[in-house]
Structures are given as structure tokens and as C-alpha cells.
Amino acid sequence: MxxxxxxxxxxxxxxxxxxxxxxxxxxxxxxxxxxxxxxxxxxxxxxxxxxxxxxxxxxxxxxxxxxxxxxxxxxxxxxxxxxxxxxxxxxxxxxxxxxxxxxxxxxxxxxxxxxxxxxxxxxxxxxxxxxxxxxxISGGATIAWTALFEDGALQAGQRVLIQGAAGGVGSFAVQFARWKGAQVIGTTSKANMDFVHALGAETVIDYTSTPFEQVVHDVDLVLDTIGGETQMRSMQVVKPGGRLVTLLEQPAQDVAQERGIHAKQNATIPTSGLLRTIAQLIGEGHVKxxxxxxxxxxxxxxxxxxxxxxxxxxxxxxxxxx
Ligand SMILES: NC(=O)c1ccc[n+]([C@@H]2O[C@H](COP(=O)([O-])OP(=O)(O)OC[C@H]3O[C@@H](n4cnc5c(N)ncnc54)[C@H](OP(=O)(O)O)[C@@H]3O)[C@@H](O)[C@H]2O)c1
Structure with a gap:
């Protein structure tokens, strides 16, 4: 009672x-x-x-x-x-x-x-x-999934840059993208680099010492969980025809058009079915x-x-x- x-x-x-x-x-x-x-x-x-x-x-x-x-x-x-x-x-x-x-x-x-x-x-x-x-899971894994696979249409074999790869959303995004068969690049501070590697990112960039745009080019998708100038600089590393999906402010459409990329805020609402899918992936040991x-x-x-x-x-x- x-x-x-x-x-x-x-x-x-x-x-x-x-x-x-x-x-x-x-x-x-x-x-x-x-x-x-x-x-x-x-x-x-x-x-x-x-x-x-x-x-x-x-x-x-x-x-x-x-x-x-x-x-x-x-x-x-x-x-x-x-x-x-x-x-x-x-x-x-x-x-x-x-x-x-x-x-x-x-x-x-x-x-x-x-x-x-x-x-x-x-x-x-x-x-x-x-x-x-x-x-x-709610607000972390659910958002990572919808932003990557619904809004971002990420496919196996594609390259994705996850900005904020150690966070509540990013840590799930790295694991989902890897599970899907994508090549994952993640940004984080030095303290979390080993953690992001262990989640499945092939390349991990310490944003405090390396401007990511100097080492990343032509990705199919950027998942931006940071916003601001990180979002703006992220436009430079998306290949023509590629996508940027942000959880933060609406990206500058004039810049996106100029670069020939699609840039938008995440918009897909998760469903209860997605909770069940995520629970299954966790149960099978693909995601933690x-x-x-x-x-x-x-x-x-x-x-x-x-x-x-x-x-x-x-x-x-x-x-x-x-
Ligand atoms: N619109 C939506 O539907 C929606 C949904 C969920 C979240 N959000 C927003 O998305 C953002 C992230 O959410 P979250 O739950 O993942 O946040 P969080 O758990 O607080 O994680 C933030 C992460 O960002 C990293 N970080 C900070 N500055 C960075 C930089 N310049 N470059 C790369 N990584 C950096 C931090 O890593 P270090 O400790 O290594 O610095 C930390 O792991 C929040 O602003 C949240 O409000 C929006």
C-alpha cells in the first residue's frame, strides 16, 4: 500500500x-x-x-x-x-x-x-x-537511438562523429552506432578517453587539446550533444550530402546549405517499443x-x-x- x-x-x-x-x-x-x-x-x-x-x-x-x-x-x-x-x-x-x-x-x-x-x-x-x-535509459538511450537512426538515418559502414561521447546521451550513442556497424569517432575530455574507447569508439579525440576539425573529415553524420561553437565547427567535417543532428539549438541553415549538408534538431519522439528494443540489446550484452x-x-x-x-x-x- x-x-x-x-x-x-x-x-x-x-x-x-x-x-x-x-x-x-x-x-x-x-x-x-x-x-x-x-x-x-x-x-x-x-x-x-x-x-x-x-x-x-x-x-x-x-x-x-x-x-x-x-x-x-x-x-x-x-x-x-x-x-x-x-x-x-x-x-x-x-x-x-x-x-x-x-x-x-x-x-x-x-x-x-x-x-x-x-x-x-x-x-x-x-x-x-x-x-x-x-x-x-529514458532521455539518454532513447534520444541517442532516435537521433542516430531516425533523424540521422545512420547505416552500417558509415562514419559518425559523436560530440560529447562520454555523456548520458553520448555514451549510449557510441555503443548503438558501433552495434549498428558504423565507424565511431568520439570527442571527450582527456579524463574520459579510455572510457569512450571501451564503449566502442575507434577514434577518440580530446577536445581540450585537439580541435576535432583538424583530424576528422568527411563523416556521414555528426551527432551533436554540445551545441554552440562545437555545433558550428561540426558543419566543416560532414561530407557533402551528409547530416548533422543536434540535441541543442537549431543549426544555421545558410551554412548547412552552403556546405551541401542536412542539419537539423532531433525531432523523433521515442516509443515504448523502443524501450523494449533497448532493454533487449542491454539484456543481450550489446549495450551497457x-x-x-x-x-x-x-x-x-x-x-x-x-x-x-x-x-x-x-x-x-x-x-x-x-
Ligand atoms: N533536445 C533533446 O531532445 C535533448 C535530449 C537529451 C539531451 N539534450 C541535451 O543534450 C545535451 C547533452 O545531454 P547529456 O544528457 O548527454 O549531458 P551530460 O550527461 O551532462 O553529458 C555532457 C558530456 O559533454 C561532454 N562535453 C562537455 N563539453 C564538451 C566539448 N566541448 N566537446 C565534447 N564533449 C564535451 C562532457 O564530457 P567531459 O566530462 O569529458 O567534458 C560530458 O560527458 C544537454 O545539453 C541536454 O540538455 C537534449
């Missing part, structure tokens, strides 16, 4: 990590088509500190108080009216829509609202994956999640400070229950 009152992190106004307040709130109740999940682990995505700082307020204003978090792994504790696809007691992972920095969260599973920002995704958690590892660091729910502000630093390997996770 879920508790009547639960612990959750809530934000009441835009600001720094100190705005993440640990509070007692009533346990949410699953509505029609929703499930209640006892959260064991929540992924900490960079989007969450950006949202907290107010970076998205022009186009996605917050409704305060707001519980951060979307990537989740936990156990279904209750099902709402009309839910037939999940059962109480099942261990699940995916993307929840009502905030995951909490002991319990609700999310819609039937019918899933496949709309940007509000879509939910849930699949059964494979036994070989811990809750903490499973919380790294990486936990950057785990924090308790009480330590959410420390987790945000680390995420905001923009450095590290793999995904930061809040470990909320054993």
Missing part, C-alpha cells in the same frame, strides 16, 4: 539548486489510464536544471510547485481505471509525466499521449538491469548503461550542481528506494 504522505522534491520558483526543496506531499492517485509507480530511481537530465533555472520559460512555462524529473525506474503500486497493459507489482522503467524526484509518481499508460513534452513511455524492466541502471554517480533524494541539489557542470561520464541518478 502506498503511503498517504510521501517525500518529494519540489520547486516553487525559478532559481539555483537551492530551489530544490524536500517536502512532504500527499501521495498522488492514478487517474483514468494512469499507473502509480513506487520510484526506486530517477535519472537526472540536464533539461531539469535548465528548466529549474527558467531557460525554457518562454515556450514551456513552469506550473509551480513543480516536481522535476521524467526518467524513472520503479514498481507499479496501483493501476487507475481502464489500465489493462500493466499490473500491480511489475517492475518498469521509462518516462513519467508528473515528476520523478519523489517516492511515488503517476503516469499515463493508456492511451499514451504521444505529444512532445507530455509523452509517457513505460516498459517492463529486465531483471538483469538494476533500477538505477534502468533510470539512465553507465552510472555517473548516484545521490539520495535529499541530495537532489548536489546532483543538479554536478549535472550543471556539464562534465562526467554516463548518467547521474537519484537512488530513491532499494
Amino acid at each position: 502506498p503511503k498517504q504522505m510521501i517525500q518529494a522534491i519540489r520547486v516553487h520558483q525559478y532559481g539555483g539548486p537551492e530551489q530544490l526543496k524536500l517536502e512532504q506531499i500527499p501521495c498522488p492517485e492514478p487517474q483514468v489510464g494512469e499507473v502509480l509507480i513506487r520510484v526506486h530511481a530517477a535519472g537526472v537530465l540536464p533539461a531539469e536544471w535548465k528548466f529549474r533555472q527558467g531557460f525554457f520559460q518562454a515556450f514551456r512555462p513552469a506550473i509551480f510547485p513543480s516536481i522535476p524529473g521524467s526518467a524513472v525506474a520503479g514498481v507499479i503500486e496501483e493501476i487507475g481505471p481502464g489500465v489493462t497493459s500493466f499490473q500491480i507489482g511489475q517492475a518498469v522503467f521509462g518516462r513519467s509525466t508528473h515528476g520523478t524526484y519523489a517516492e511515488y509518481t503517476t503516469t499515463e499508460v493508456e492511451p499514451p499521449a504521444l505529444q512532445p513534452e507530455t509523452f509517457s513511455l513505460l516498459a517492463l524492466k529486465p531483471e538483469e538491469l538494476s533500477f538505477d541502471e534502468a533510470a539512465t 548503461p553507465t552510472l555517473a554517480r548516484t545521490f539520495s533524494l535529499q541530495e537532489a541539489s548536489l546532483a543538479h550542481e554536478l549535472s550543471q557542470s556539464g562534465h562526467g561520464r554516463g548518467r547521474i541518478v537519484l537512488h530513491i528506494a532499494d
Whole structure:
């Protein structure tokens, strides 16, 4: 039975990590088509500190108080009216829509609202994956997959440059691209070079000492998880007719046209089927999640400070229950 009152992190106004307040709130109740999940682990995505700082307020204003978090792994504790696809007691992972920095969260599973920002995704958690590892998949592996294979149309035998190859998205992207049979080049700082090699990148460039455009040319695809001048310089290394897919700001179309390349933001929304595909690849040993660091729910502000630093390997996770 879920508790009547639960612990959750809530934000009441835009600001720094100190705005993440640990509070007692009533346990949410699953509505029609929703499930209640006892959260064991929540992924900490960079989007969450950006949202907290107010970076998205022009186009996605917050409704305060707001519980951060979307990537989740936990156990279904209750099902709402009309839910037939999940059962109480099942261990699940995916993307929840009502905030995951909490002991319990609700999310819609039937019918899933496949709309940007509000879509939910849930699949059964494979036994070989811990809750903490499973919380790294939504917003990391799912985005790496759609950006590479849907938006980027990456094929076996092609060459791909992954900017930010050690990060929560990049570390999965390297492994997926290698699994596909592509030749992988990754950029990272010196501290993470061995890690990115071990993930499967054939060439690893230390961005702190080597401008990548001096050593990389004519790739079929750049996956840009960094943005800014890294994105702009990345245009130079794509072969004519090739692609650049970015998770950050819209690329300059005049520059892309001049160079004869396709450059766009990632746009494909992941599906629950993709969660199952990724779970299978992990189960078969082709892909491995990486936990950057785990924090308790009480330590959410420390987790945000680390995420905001923009450095590290793999995904930061809040470990909320054993
Ligand atoms: N639009 C979308 O759908 C979407 C989805 C997911 C993520 N995103 C965005 O994509 C970005 C990456 O997300 P993430 O979850 O992978 O972030 P993350 O886990 O914080 O990883 C960031 C990585 O970037 C590396 N890095 C920093 N500066 C670099 C540089 N100049 N060149 C190469 N690597 C560099 C860091 O490696 P070192 O420690 O070695 O420096 C770190 O591993 C974030 O801005 C996030 O908001 C967008």
C-alpha cells in the first residue's frame, strides 16, 4: 500500500539548486489510464536544471510547485481505471509525466499521449538491469537511438562523429552506432578517453587539446550533444550530402546549405517499443548503461550542481528506494 504522505522534491520558483526543496506531499492517485509507480530511481537530465533555472520559460512555462524529473525506474503500486497493459507489482522503467524526484509518481499508460513534452513511455524492466541502471535509459538511450537512426538515418559502414561521447546521451550513442556497424569517432575530455574507447569508439579525440576539425573529415553524420561553437565547427567535417543532428539549438541553415549538408534538431519522439528494443540489446550484452554517480533524494541539489557542470561520464541518478 502506498503511503498517504510521501517525500518529494519540489520547486516553487525559478532559481539555483537551492530551489530544490524536500517536502512532504500527499501521495498522488492514478487517474483514468494512469499507473502509480513506487520510484526506486530517477535519472537526472540536464533539461531539469535548465528548466529549474527558467531557460525554457518562454515556450514551456513552469506550473509551480513543480516536481522535476521524467526518467524513472520503479514498481507499479496501483493501476487507475481502464489500465489493462500493466499490473500491480511489475517492475518498469521509462518516462513519467508528473515528476520523478519523489517516492511515488503517476503516469499515463493508456492511451499514451504521444505529444512532445507530455509523452509517457513505460516498459517492463529486465531483471538483469538494476533500477538505477534502468533510470539512465529514458532521455539518454532513447534520444541517442532516435537521433542516430531516425533523424540521422545512420547505416552500417558509415562514419559518425559523436560530440560529447562520454555523456548520458553520448555514451549510449557510441555503443548503438558501433552495434549498428558504423565507424565511431568520439570527442571527450582527456579524463574520459579510455572510457569512450571501451564503449566502442575507434577514434577518440580530446577536445581540450585537439580541435576535432583538424583530424576528422568527411563523416556521414555528426551527432551533436554540445551545441554552440562545437555545433558550428561540426558543419566543416560532414561530407557533402551528409547530416548533422543536434540535441541543442537549431543549426544555421545558410551554412548547412552552403556546405551541401542536412542539419537539423532531433525531432523523433521515442516509443515504448523502443524501450523494449533497448532493454533487449542491454539484456543481450550489446549495450551497457553507465552510472555517473548516484545521490539520495535529499541530495537532489548536489546532483543538479554536478549535472550543471556539464562534465562526467554516463548518467547521474537519484537512488530513491532499494
Ligand atoms: N533536445 C533533446 O531532445 C535533448 C535530449 C537529451 C539531451 N539534450 C541535451 O543534450 C545535451 C547533452 O545531454 P547529456 O544528457 O548527454 O549531458 P551530460 O550527461 O551532462 O553529458 C555532457 C558530456 O559533454 C561532454 N562535453 C562537455 N563539453 C564538451 C566539448 N566541448 N566537446 C565534447 N564533449 C564535451 C562532457 O564530457 P567531459 O566530462 O569529458 O567534458 C560530458 O560527458 C544537454 O545539453 C541536454 O540538455 C537534449
